[in-house]
Amino acid sequence: MPSLVQDVAERAGVSVSTVSRALRGVPGIAESTRKRVQEAAEELGYVASLSASRLATGRTRTVAVVVPLLSKWFFAEVIAAAGRVLSRAGYDVLLTELSTPELRDAFFAAPRLQGRSDGALVLALQLAPEELAALEAQGQAVALVGSERAGASSVCVEDRNGGRAATRHLINLGHERIAFLGIQEAPGSTLGGVPPAERLLGYRDALADAGISPDPGLEFGVGNTVDAGSAAMATALTMAEPPTAVVAASDELAFGALATLRGAGLQVPGDFSVVGYDNHELAGSVGLTTMDHGVAEQGRLAAEALIATLDGAPAAVERLQPNLVVRGSTAPPRRLRAAGS
Amino acid sequence: MPSLVQDVAERAGVSVSTVSRALRGVPGIAESTRKRVQEAAEELGYVASLSASRLATGRTRTVAVVVPLLSKWFFAEVIAAAGRVLSRAGYDVLLTELSTPELRDAFFAAPRLQGRSDGALVLALQLAPEELAALEAQGQAVALVGSERAGASSVCVEDRNGGRAATRHLINLGHERIAFLGIQEAPGSTLGGVPPAERLLGYRDALADAGISPDPGLEFGVGNTVDAGSAAMATALTMAEPPTAVVAASDELAFGALATLRGAGLQVPGDFSVVGYDNHELAGSVGLTTMDHGVAEQGRLAAEALIATLDGAPAAVERLQPNLVVRGSTAPPRRLRAAGS
DNA sequence: TTGGGAATTGCAAGCGCTTGCGACCCGCTG
DNA sequence: CAGCGGGTCGCAAGCGCTTGCAATTCCCAA
Structure with a gap:
């Protein structure tokens, strides 16, 4: 039912690769062509299949937010703030609540984020070195809130x-x-x-x-x-x-x-x-x-730090002063x- | 780096299709074979690529939770309860906060859930008929909390x-x-x-x-x-x-x-x-x-209703009595x- | 007029998994 | 003993998009 790249390509009179590039803003496409493709896509209500592009690129453009207890105001607030930053940057937010030790252990025992997200925003959890390593082994960029670990970005307060x-x-x-x-x-x-x-x-x-x-x-x-x-x-x-x-x-x-x-x-x-x-x-x-x-700022800063990490920036830690x-x-x-x- | 189906197939001495079926519990595979495959997978730490299987099956096993304001206790509590049910059922939870009218309009104007989730759990939002239709047009099963719409499952209180x-x-x-x-x-x-x-x-x-x-x-x-x-x-x-x-x-x-x-x-x-x-x-x-x-029960019930809908059950509405x-x-x-x- | 090179675009080979269909192996029945 | 049906498995064709590389076009300097 939803239209495919091919449909757009035909309608715009170009090849699928051109459509792909035009729609994603890849350079090397004539402005006129890009516009034509965009119009065709618009008319067809075309939206690239997420799964397909994820498979092809290997990137998910998703960030997992890992939190011990969602219903605590502090966490909800941090997540809300982080979520706004993340979604504005085009990332989806995957929620993971680790409310019991069993859930926590299970989460770190298996590569649960593998292929699911590009990065993880970990709140409050005091990660054991091997837990952090596990996340990184799954290809996750990680940013911490409320804890500090060598090699990972984090925001914490004094x-x-x-x-x-x-x-x-x-x-x-x-x-x-x-x-x-x-x-x-x-x-x-x-x-x-x-x-x-x-x-x-x-x-x-x-x-x-x-x-x-x-x-x-x-x-x-x-x-x-x-x-x-x-x-x-x-x-x-x-x-x-x-x-x-x-x-x-x-x-x-x-x-x-x-x-x-x-x-x-x-x-x-x-x-x-x-x-x-x-x-x-x-x-x-x-x-x-x-x-x-x-609190909200912690979320915002952590999200920004994670995005920076995803963009290749080195790990950095931000320290906030309470008032x-x-x-x-x-x-x-x-x-x-x-x-x- | 992560191993592929092929690796498992070779190690278990079977074909990739057998591995796929064995690991997912599809019937028609000898128990002995299945066990062998599982062991091989285990040894290799194999986990099927999500993007690949999503592309192949067309299902995401993800549910989007749409909420007006995450930091309100009520919503956080509902989400937490729903999230537990959903993740126990094997669904990922995608968080979408529509905190401003602009965000809301943008959300419904484009097929933002297309290929991103199989269903949507919509909290508190009083959906316009066309908004509900838009979700369904994106192939989403939908369950509502705090509102009632013809054709959609929902839980609401008297x-x-x-x-x-x-x-x-x-x-x-x-x-x-x-x-x-x-x-x-x-x-x-x-x-x-x-x-x-x-x-x-x-x-x-x-x-x-x-x-x-x-x-x-x-x-x-x-x-x-x-x-x-x-x-x-x-x-x-x-x-x-x-x-x-x-x-x-x-x-x-x-x-x-x-x-x-x-x-x-x-x-x-x-x-x-x-x-x-x-x-x-x-x-x-x-x-x-x-x-x-x-409150928590609303989340739980809504999640169950959504899962039921995803499993093909007809829409149902659940009414709770306040005490x-x-x-x-x-x-x-x-x-x-x-x-x- | 013509070769070089920059700018565009198309080709086709994947990405890694799922699944319809056919192949094969057995034990049995007629 | 031939043939049949159920139980298992492998083949290969996708799923829909991305991208390296080659092809084509066009403009300009020589």
Whole structure:
């Protein structure tokens, strides 16, 4: 039913090879001929068969986006941004969610991207060297988001600085007992390897900078969910000497913490301060002070890096600086305000 | 570099056609032969070239997921659920975001799915008849989520019932002045056509059922964003006779409303009740009473419907009933409680 | 007028797999 | 013992496009 190159060729009175070249903008075709061919193609509603040209060229013009969990806002946002860049550049976007360890293992065990895509955009996954090698063995150009590997392009944020800035903000307000809600890989996680422990390190840095002695009891490592944040916050409140503020390694955790605080009848920021990390879409609506790290921009930059790699550019890594966004969830601790008034 | 059918054929001592058939499970191959071929393939790490088999068969084993806005939680969740079903069934998932009217028009103007996918899963978009026809003309099997079209499979929820149930819940609590925050297509929206006005109709139904005369001034139509909900709520509060409760057509709108209420110093549910719609991932953490409509299930069902269609089944439509999830954002209006105490 | 070369275009050989059809091998029936 | 039918397999013709290389045309300098 759809017309073929031949049809166009006949209609334009040229050979199929000329049609092929004319339509793809290959140089060496007279402008007049090209126009004639384009018109013929247009009239017939001709579109080159993808499978055929892929087979002939060996290129797919498709990029696989590999993500641990699509329904998390962070990933959706990154993918959306990356997708826009990619499709504008003429690439199709193939979605691959590796939501369980089984899926992840299966994905890397077989050459699943072979002939399916030209490149892979890998989000958050901490690739083992052999996993990265596997991708490359399948002829994939690869770009990473949220991790760094020798030989691969990547964009990542200076999370240690971010953790430090978030914590410093609280210290500047006068807080001294500050808890940290960290993301700890759950058993069922597919992230693999060491996720943003950087943020925790930044937290410790800030404490050290301020001469506050760290209390391991204030460092919580939980799954990256609202409920986990909520639970950890609840635990923190039962401590003999509870914290007066918390920095969460993600806004989701912070949301959970806020829920617990509200449930406990505590005022935020009156009785307790919290700062999150991500600048989640909904952070504004709950007035959460948080670290913004250009989520959409990460996607955009990674897509551009991948395209560059596909065009033969050498691997490059881009580092983003997170920024503190102050909203209404942080204030000086009650102690100070009481003394001050 | 990757080995070809021929290599496997030689290694197994058979012809290429036998290899092809053996590996794909086509009947008519002796079990012993099949096993031998599989071993040979395994040893060589052979994987059939996708482009080649796609060209030869004319099938892509790929499904395009078409979505207006990927970064919205609802869509991400639906896609994630659908994606799991699809990939388990051996289909690749191609992502297509139509975030602007221009993109949408361009998408339907050209046969963009031609030879790219076997089917399309269309989310939320209210397809014009010719748009649906265009997809089918490209040989796509299509399944819809959130809309219904003659001849196409779809899964949709009884939103009118949902709107009614949400409103009735408030009425049962004793509210009489209830506002409705509806989703109205913004100029830049790509949804097209009439989106969930059903929820509004349900709201009116409930009022009518209770003999409450509707007040058009209480019906707000805004964009589906937190900020819009926030703004509309602010407007509602300035009314001469403000409402005591609101039903929002989405949890995002509800989040915005909550933010405004909090900002205005009003207690929820003490001074004001709000019920949302979606059962958003974060609805629980803010204690939002809302309508659950099985978001993930919609994705799952739609994917299954699409696969069925691809397997030759006739179009079918699946209707889901939304359920009220009561949390802490709704209570009797202050008036009643004051009188009661 | 004529040879050289640049600019265009056509030829035909793939790209790697699928599949209709015929060949072949057996065990059996008549 | 000849012939038949079912079960297996191989042949070879595509699927529709790309591309190296040769052919043709045309313009201009010599």
